Amino acid sequence: xxxxxxxxQREFDGAVRGYLADRFDLDAVRTVFEDTGGDGxxxxxxxxxxxxxxxxxxxxxxxxxxxxxxxEAQVIARALGAGVAPGPWRSTVLAGEALRLAGSDExxxxxxxxxxxxEAVGAFTLRGSAPGALPAVEYGAVADVVVARxxxxxxxxxxxTATPRGSHDGTTRLADLDAATGEPLPGATAExxxxxxxxxxxxxxxxxxxxxxxxxxRTVAYDRERQQFGVPVGSFQAIKHxxxxxxxxxxxxxxxxLYAAHAVDExxxxxxxxxxxAKAKASDVALQATGAMIQYHGGIGYTWEHxxxxxxxxxxxxxxxxxxxxxxxVRIADLTLPA
Amino acid sequence: MDLTYTAAEEEFRRxxxxxxxxxxxxxxxxxxxxxxxxxxxxxxxxxDWERDKAEAGFAGIAWPTEYGGRGGTAxxxxxxxxxxxxxxxxRTVNALGLTFLAPTVxxxxxxxxxxxxxxxxxxxxxxxxxxxxxxxxxSDLAAISTRGVRDGDDFVVNGQKVxxxxxxxxxxxxxxxxxxxxxxxxxxxxMLLIDMHQPGVDARPLKQMSGASEFGEVFFDxxxxxxxxxxxxxxxxxxxxxxxxSFERGASGIAQYTEFRRQYDEIAAVAKRLGRHRDPxxxxxxxxxxxxxxxxxxxxxxxxxxxEQGRDLGFEASMTKLQWSETxxxxxxxxxxxxxxxxxxxxxDGLDLRPLHAQSMWSRSVTIWGGSSQVQRNVxxxxxxxxxx
Numbered sequence: 001x002x003x004x005x006x007x008x009q010r011e012f013d014g015a016v017r018g019y020l021a022d023r024f025d026l027d028a029v030r031t032v033f034e035d036t037g038g039d040g041x042x043x044x045x046x047x048x049x050x051x052x053x054x055x056x057x058x059x060x061x062x063x064x065x066x067x068x069x070x071x072e073a074q075v076i077a078r079a080l081g082a083g084v085a086p087g088p089w090r091s092t093v094l095a096g097e098a099l100r101l102a103g104s105d106e107x108x109x110x111x112x113x114x115x116x117x118x119e120a121v122g123a124f125t126l127r128g129s130a131p132g133a134l135p136a137v138e139y140g141a142v143a144d145v146v147v148a149r150x151x152x153x154x155x156x157x158x159x160x161t162a163t164p165r166g167s168h169d170g171t172t173r174l175a176d177l178d179a180a181t182g183e184p185l186p187g188a189t190a191e192x193x194x195x196x197x198x199x200x201x202x203x204x205x206x207x208x209x210x211x212x213x214x215x216x217x218r219t220v221a222y223d224r225e226r227q228q229f230g231v232p233v234g235s236f237q238a239i240k241h242x243x244x245x246x247x248x249x250x251x252x253x254x255x256x257x258l259y260a261a262h263a264v265d266e267x268x269x270x271x272x273x274x275x276x277x278a279k280a281k282a283s284d285v286a287l288q289a290t291g292a293m294i295q296y297h298g299g300i301g302y303t304w305e306h307x308x309x310x311x312x313x314x315x316x317x318x319x320x321x322x323x324x325x326x327x328x329x330v331r332i333a334d335l336t337l338p339a
Numbered sequence: 340m341d342l343t344y345t346a347a348e349e350e351f352r353r354x355x356x357x358x359x360x361x362x363x364x365x366x367x368x369x370x371x372x373x374x375x376x377x378x379x380x381x382x383x384x385x386x387d388w389e390r391d392k393a394e395a396g397f398a399g400i401a402w403p404t405e406y407g408g409r410g411g412t413a414x415x416x417x418x419x420x421x422x423x424x425x426x427x428x429x430r431t432v433n434a435l436g437l438t439f440l441a442p443t444v445x446x447x448x449x450x451x452x453x454x455x456x457x458x459x460x461x462x463x464x465x466x467x468x469x470x471x472x473x474x475x476x477x478s479d480l481a482a483i484s485t486r487g488v489r490d491g492d493d494f495v496v497n498g499q500k501v502x503x504x505x506x507x508x509x510x511x512x513x514x515x516x517x518x519x520x521x522x523x524x525x526x527x528x529x530m531l532l533i534d535m536h537q538p539g540v541d542a543r544p545l546k547q548m549s550g551a552s553e554f555g556e557v558f559f560d561x562x563x564x565x566x567x568x569x570x571x572x573x574x575x576x577x578x579x580x581x582x583x584x585s586f587e588r589g590a591s592g593i594a595q596y597t598e599f600r601r602q603y604d605e606i607a608a609v610a611k612r613l614g615r616h617r618d619p620x621x622x623x624x625x626x627x628x629x630x631x632x633x634x635x636x637x638x639x640x641x642x643x644x645x646x647e648q649g650r651d652l653g654f655e656a657s658m659t660k661l662q663w664s665e666t667x668x669x670x671x672x673x674x675x676x677x678x679x680x681x682x683x684x685x686x687x688d689g690l691d692l693r694p695l696h697a698q699s700m701w702s703r704s705v706t707i708w709g710g711s712s713q714v715q716r717n718v719x720x721x722x723x724x725x726x727x728x
Contacts, residue, residue, distance in 0.1 A: 001414055001647055002341040003640035071340060220724050235727040240720035241713070247724055248658050252634035259637050262340045277633045280626075329626035330619075336629060337607055337616050 005075065005258070013075045019048055020083035026307045032086045033170035033310060040086050040173030041121070041142045049089055050118020059096055063112035070199060070261040074206035078257070081210025081318075084310045086171045088121045088139035090207070094200050095122025098147040101195060102154055102187035111145060111156075120144040126197060130155050130179035136165050140175035148179055154193065157182035169313040198264050198275045201322040205278040206257045208286035208318050212250045215286075215293040215311045216243060223296055239296055246292055249285040256281045273335050280328040283319040290315040342640065348414045352422060358395055359426040362388070368427035370605075371694040378552065382508050385429045386463050393462045399441075406445060406457045413646045417639075420594030424601070435504060436460045436467030440513050440570075443583040447571050456532075468535070470500040470514025470557060471580070477502070477707075478714045480515070481524040481577070485559060487516040487531060492566055494518060494531060496539075496559040502708060506542040506555025509535050513583075514557075515576055528576035530583075532568040539563065549700035587656050587709070592639025595663050599632055599670060602698060606674045612690065615677045624673045631666040638662055654722040657715040664705040664712060671699040 005013065024045050032042055049055050057073050059065020066072075073093060080089060096115040099108050114120035123143035128134035130148040140146065141162040147154055160177040167174050220243060223234030233239055260278035263271040290312040294301040301308045319325070344352070366372060373381055392398055401416040402408020409415070422428075431437060437460065444456050459465040476482035485498025496516055503512070512533050519527025535542060539562035544552035571579035607625060610616040616625075642659060645652050674695065675682045685693055706712040720726045 001344065001417070001640060001643050003637070003644045004340075004648075006340075216724075220726060224725065224727060232727045234720075237717070240726050241716040243724060243726065244661070244716035244719035247719055248661050251658060252631070252638060252662065255637035255641055256634055258340075259640075262342070273633070277630050280630050281634060326623065329623050329630070332626035332629060333622035337611075337622060337625060339617060 003255075003259070005071075009072055009075050012072060013079055015052060016054060016076055016079035017082065019052065020079065020085060023048065024083065024085060026084070026310070029084050029086065029171065029310060030307070036166075036170065038173075039139075039142050040171075041088060041139065042086060045085065045087050046118055049087065050116075054089060055092055055096075055118050056116035058093055058100065059112050059116040060100060063108055063116065065096075065112065065116040069265040070202055071258065071265060074202055074257055074261040077203045077206035078210035078213075078254075081207035081314070082214040084171045084211065084214075084307075084314050086173075088123070088142060090200075090203050091124055091138045091143065092120075092122040093203070094124035094196065095143075095145065095147045097199055098124055098154055098185065098188075098196055099156075102185040102189075102192045103156075104186050107156060107183065107185065114144075122147065124196070124200065125149070126193065128177075128179075130157050130160075131181045132179060134160070134177040134179050136167075136174045137177050139173055140177045141173065146177060146179065146182075147185070148177075148182070149193075150182070150184065152188075152190065154185040154188035155182035156185060167317065169317040171310060171314045172317065195264070197322065198271065201275050201279050202257065202260045202264060204318050204322050205253075205260065205275075205282035208282040208315060209250065209253045209257045211311050211315050211318070212246075212253060212282070212286040212289035215289040215308075215315075216246050216250060219243065219289075219293045219296045226298070233296070233298075242292060243296070246285065246289050249281075250289060253278070253281045253285045273332060276323075276328040276331045276335070279323060280325040280332065283325040283328070286315040287319050344414050344418060345412075348412060348418055351411065351415050352418045355397055355419060355422050356426070358392075358397060359422060359428060362391065362395075363426055363428060367429065371691060373429065374694045374697050381429075382432060385432045386466070388429060389431060389433070389463045399437075399461050402441070402457075402461075403445070406441075406453070407461050413643055417593045417643050421597050424594050424597040432505065432508070433460065433463055433466055435469040436465075439469065439583045439586050440467050442586045443570065443579065446582065447579065449567075451567070452532075452570065465510045466505060466508055468503050468505055468509035468512040468557070470503060470512045470533070472502045473499060474501050478711050480580070481528075483515050483517060483528065485514070485516050486520070487518040487529065487564065488520070489518070489566070490563075493563045494529075494566060496531065496533065496562045496564055498559050500557040500559075501545070502554045503542070503557050504554055506557050507544050507552070509542065511535060512557060513570060515580060518576075519574055525577040527574055528580075529573050530570040530576040530579040531564050532570055533559075533562060533564050537562060547700075548703065549697055551697070585653075585656075587660075592635065592642050592659060592663065595667075596632060596636040596639055599635070599663075599667055603629060603632060603670060605695070606670065606677070609674070609690065609692075609695070610677050613677070613688065618677075621673075621677045624676060628666065628670050628673050631662070631669065635662055635666055654718055657710070657718040658723070660709060661712060661715045661719065667705055668702045671702040674699060 053066050054076050056065040057068050061067040092115050099111055115122055121143045123137050123140050123146040125134050125137045126149050130150050134148050141164055146157045148157055157179045160179040162175040162177055165174040165176055224232055226233050256278040260274040263274040293308045300306050399408030400411045400419045404410040441457055441460055444452050473483050487494035487496045512535055514531055514533055515528055516531045518529040539560045541558040542555050544555045546552050615621050681687050
């Protein structure tokens, strides 16, 4: 029995976190966050993502990738969530996954090496249909290529017209796309589309888990120091108990995201259940933990100058993306309680 | 990531399954069988069955062979726990002795204690109780007032213990006694091993809200205990107790998941039978609690991995207790919720609900005993997260 990250996976995690701490901290996030007219796609971070293999993680070795699994990808997603990092990492990885699972040899050869190296930005959506309107696509405005639904299948669209959509989660940029006809992905069966949705859901769950863990870690650090009534507020039982419950909840969500990634990679029979468990749990704890982050920082936590709102707003968006907790509970019930 | 057991472990599973199939009577697995049985009869059946199991080589799975154990892996212990639940095997009657006392004796007992305690415990010849809680010392364990006064080679013990599992059927009790007059809190306590069948020891059942009497009270009135019947150093009982409680961790989470999941399935079956499974609120609640159960399963795999890697989980045990006890209680609240205004009836549509209600009542105790949820939250906050006291 070995249910844990391996040494290599932990090193990957450390490398992403180390880079963010040294080179793209919350001040850098703030610069992107507050530049509402910008594309939310900082060049330095993107360059690092290409150089350090974050974008190559799921790309097969024959296309210049690392050929690793969703377990490794969720390690990166979790670290990026913890750093509330901006940029089209997930959208590019998912576009690559769509090509890997459903693309033609030519499509793979054309795009996968460029995605892996950070030379092209991808976007992936299952909302809307091409040709036509694709609403609120992550990094749709900077994507060189978009994989979107087209009837029952998937299509590769270039040159879509993008209209930026405002969002109070300043760590990500969204755009409505007006997509022209694209090239179909020949292997896009219903099963493949389900698997892509599962993979997207796991990566979002992992991002949420990273947000949630970081939110309580930062809150604990603050409450150990912050004095009220002559003692640290973290000595009050009302706060201790809430943070203890959150610690348990986030730990469970960490287990759930890790297992879901493994179950999808290995095509285990309970993978659909595992994915919904992970997303339901991660959505809930991320909202609880980021809400608590604001509450247990007191008034400062509600200010614009404090970073708590980066975490809260990112959690708000991702908690609903690829199905919110309620939607996944409906799915869990459908999987386990047949009528 | 490798979520499988080794070939040797799976071989052990097959062997154990075969034995269980041959040795668990069909009637024992009928719902409500144990609840309907006379408690003394139930105890006798379970004790004898477990003795047979030990003699067949299926006890002390991960204990060293020198103590009569099987010398198996943590994975084998997990498989053992899982298969016991899967086969509907009766719950052990010597849980406290097996989980806490035996490993402590192996670690710090004298040679005489190792010889006298471990073998008979394994074969269920001696049933052990734990004498920690007192009327004035529950979560505040250091507030005990049961005292032992040295008289020659003996301690003379006076005081009272409460919430003692198996008090009426216990043969011996490992108990916290204040042996230094006037000592305070954690100091001056000794862990005495007391024969319960002697003059001056009186055990009484304590009827609980479920109607059952798993717990009891134990009164000491000038009970004499040889000073050699102290586990660890005299006056260092707190240290012994902390070591003993550290053995709570381990692979039991897999068994808990398996058992709770079976109960979840029973509850879901009741919902279906009553047609409540179509109610979106009921479905949402069942899915929510199933999510927590799945998390418990994964947490158990995490714990098992840590144990197999030889890592000390330390205060993480508090998180495990919180997750399982709160989820278990939640599960039975969902059951009551789905019955709605019929939640207290003994039967509904010819379905006997009493065994289910017994579980529901029991769920109210699990967040109190073994360190209440409030204590576990304090431990998690202070010892794991590092928040100030």
